[in-house]
Amino acid sequence: MLIRRQEKYQLKEHQLTSEVNYQRRRLLQGLALSTAAASTGASAFLGLGDKTPPLAKRQALQAKATGEGDYLALTPEVKILNYNNFYEFGTDKGDPRRYAQDLVTNPWQVKIQGEVHQSKTLNYEDLFRQFPLEERFYRLRCVEAWAMNIPWIGFPLAALLKSVRPTMNAKYVGFQTLYDPKQMRGQASWRIGGGINYPYQEGLTIAEAMHPLTLIAVGLYGKTLAPQNGAPLRLVVPWKYGFKSIKSIVSIDLLEKQPETTWNQLAKDEYGFYANVNPHVDHPRWSQSTERFIGEGNLFSAKRQATLMFNGYAQQVADLYQGLDLRKNY
Numbered sequence: 001m002l003i004r005r006q007e008k009y010q011l012k013e014h015q016l017t018s019e020v021n022y023q024r025r026r027l028l029q030g031l032a033l034s035t036a037a038a039s040t041g042a043s044a045f046l047g048l049g050d051k052t053p054p055l056a057k058r059q060a061l062q063a064k065a066t067g068e069g070d071y072l073a074l075t076p077e078v079k080i081l082n083y084n085n086f087y088e089f090g091t092d093k094g095d096p097r098r099y100a101q102d103l104v105t106n107p108w109q110v111k112i113q114g115e116v117h118q119s120k121t122l123n124y125e126d127l128f129r130q131f132p133l134e135e136r137f138y139r140l141r142c143v144e145a146w147a148m149n150i151p152w153i154g155f156p157l158a159a160l161l162k163s164v165r166p167t168m169n170a171k172y173v174g175f176q177t178l179y180d181p182k183q184m185r186g187q188a189s190w191r192i193g194g195g196i197n198y199p200y201q202e203g204l205t206i207a208e209a210m211h212p213l214t215l216i217a218v219g220l221y222g223k224t225l226a227p228q229n230g231a232p233l234r235l236v237v238p239w240k241y242g243f244k245s246i247k248s249i250v251s252i253d254l255l256e257k258q259p260e261t262t263w264n265q266l267a268k269d270e271y272g273f274y275a276n277v278n279p280h281v282d283h284p285r286w287s288q289s290t291e292r293f294i295g296e297g298n299l300f301s302a303k304r305q306a307t308l309m310f311n312g313y314a315q316q317v318a319d320l321y322q323g324l325d326l327r328k329n330y
């Protein structure tokens, strides 16, 4: 069942203008994320509606509500589906859309194990049934200095972690993407896969993993995730660079020691374990102070905007890093 909670850390409705085609109000009305709909496959609709006021009217209302005459735009769905990083399918932004469509995402199994009292395996259906789903509008900031605003559907990672009852030794959480070179051409070829040593892996501290902002996403724009976006489940950590948000997860390990992470292994000086969005700490090869926002219009008309500390979520997450030198722990 789909439950929509408005938490203070979400982008608020008055801060957003929805994609014209996205009638998210139906989501509230229909609440059609029936398990039946969810289990019909990767293109299933989680629920849609037709109550959204015309774009111009919404913009006027939003401007009034924020008092700034400005609003945050959702990135159109077509961009979210066609401009991707998923090196398992190739390094070109169009490769994931082109080559991931046949990825088998149902059946799927995710193991949650390690420093827990009760390890468990989730099946495809469990992803949609075991935890109440919420819609969250989050900013996504890639380390490559482009950004999107995405309406995710998912559940807090904390809900899943609590259900396996971590032991006192659980200090970190490690994640792994599916390893299947037959299905993932980038895993079969060093050149196509960008020189990564697969499987792709990521990690968080336990405090980061338990933070209410940290989401396991199973859908976006009211539909189950497309393969190129990391179906059937991916991590979303909105205050960190996008590479932390690992796709198509098959294992979640609670650990005593900090796990190795893919990009850190590949280039230690460029990609840290924390990878918090930070406009004051540049990538060695480019500035992180601004970003190209991918919204309406073509890619070249994308506007540049200032990058925000912790990607705009400082109020919610800065406490996690008190006393930590963010220049050293980039």
Ligand code: MTE
Pocket (backbone or CB within 6 Å): 080, 083, 084, 085, 086, 087, 088, 141, 142, 143, 177, 200, 228, 229, 230, 241, 242, 243, 244, 245, 246, 247, 248
């Ligand atoms: N997960 C896996 N397994 N492989 C990847 O190459 N790329 C990361 C992240 N998760 C990646 C991944 C990067 S760099 C970004 S910016 C986001 O996915 C992009 O997510 P999107 O394509 O859905 O926008």
